[in-house]
Amino acid sequence: MRLLVATTNRDKVREIRSLLEASPVDLVALSDLPPVSEPEETGETFEDNARLKARYYAAHSGMLTVAEDSGLVIDALDGEPGVRSARFLRPDASYPERFAAIFERLAARADRPRTARFVCALAVIDGQDIAFETTGTVEGVIAQAPAGTGGFGYDPIFYYPPYNATLAEVEEHEKLAVAHRGQAFRALAKWISALART
Numbered sequence: 001m002r003l004l005v006a007t008t009n010r011d012k013v014r015e016i017r018s019l020l021e022a023s024p025v026d027l028v029a030l031s032d033l034p035p036v037s038e039p040e041e042t043g044e045t046f047e048d049n050a051r052l053k054a055r056y057y058a059a060h061s062g063m064l065t066v067a068e069d070s071g072l073v074i075d076a077l078d079g080e081p082g083v084r085s086a087r088f089l090r091p092d093a094s095y096p097e098r099f100a101a102i103f104e105r106l107a108a109r110a111d112r113p114r115t116a117r118f119v120c121a122l123a124v125i126d127g128q129d130i131a132f133e134t135t136g137t138v139e140g141v142i143a144q145a146p147a148g149t150g151g152f153g154y155d156p157i158f159y160y161p162p163y164n165a166t167l168a169e170v171e172e173h174e175k176l177a178v179a180h181r182g183q184a185f186r187a188l189a190k191w192i193s194a195l196a197r198t
């Protein structure tokens with residue numbers, strides 16, 4: 001079974017390859033196919049955007065395709081950056097700039113809790129149809145300052161209380177064991193195993 005992993009984000013590709021390492025599938029990356037422009041992520045939910053991306057790349061490739069949409073939801077900022085996590089502030093803003101903007105906005109709402117979650121909605125499209133869907137989330141707190149050099153994106157400001165560390169301060173396997181993408185792709189791995197047995 002071949003499965004197109006439809007993401008342009010290299011950090012996601014690395015995590016997904018590791019999470020599906022033991023699954024009986026041949027993973028194909030977008031970089032293995034002729035280049036196509038990226039779809040516009042017009043959905044208002046992670047689930048809508050995951051379906052939209054998987055449908056788009058499945059139509060282009062003719063392959064069984066998985067896509068995921070993920071991001072950081074901060075309660076005190078009414079869910080921002082949310083589905084706009086990759087574009088927050090400006091599409092080319094650096095993460096330190098984004099962290100500074102988040103800290104500033106949180107400081108203006110110091111009465112609110114700093115609770116947050118990472119969300120990963122995953123969709124598999126077979127032809128036109130949704131073959132499998134799942135959503136993973138991990139609960140945490142926005143740190144007082146960035147810490148750690150591992151992971152990617154917002155990991156340095158995502159403090160995970162059970163580890164007493166941010167997700168950028170732990171080993172990759174420790175992040176994958178608890179985080180949103182790990183949950184979603186482990187559910188996908190179960191679905192693949194069940195399919196492979198039929």
Ligand code: ITT
Binds near residue numbers: 008009041068153
């Ligand atoms: P594709 O759409 O091509 O998959 P993308 O990076 O644009 O790539 P998203 O629209 O799903 O993907 O945006 C995800 C953003 O959410 C990502 O760029 C990070 O800013 C943030 N994010 C998602 N998962 C994360 C994680 O595990 N750790 C830190 N930040 C994460």
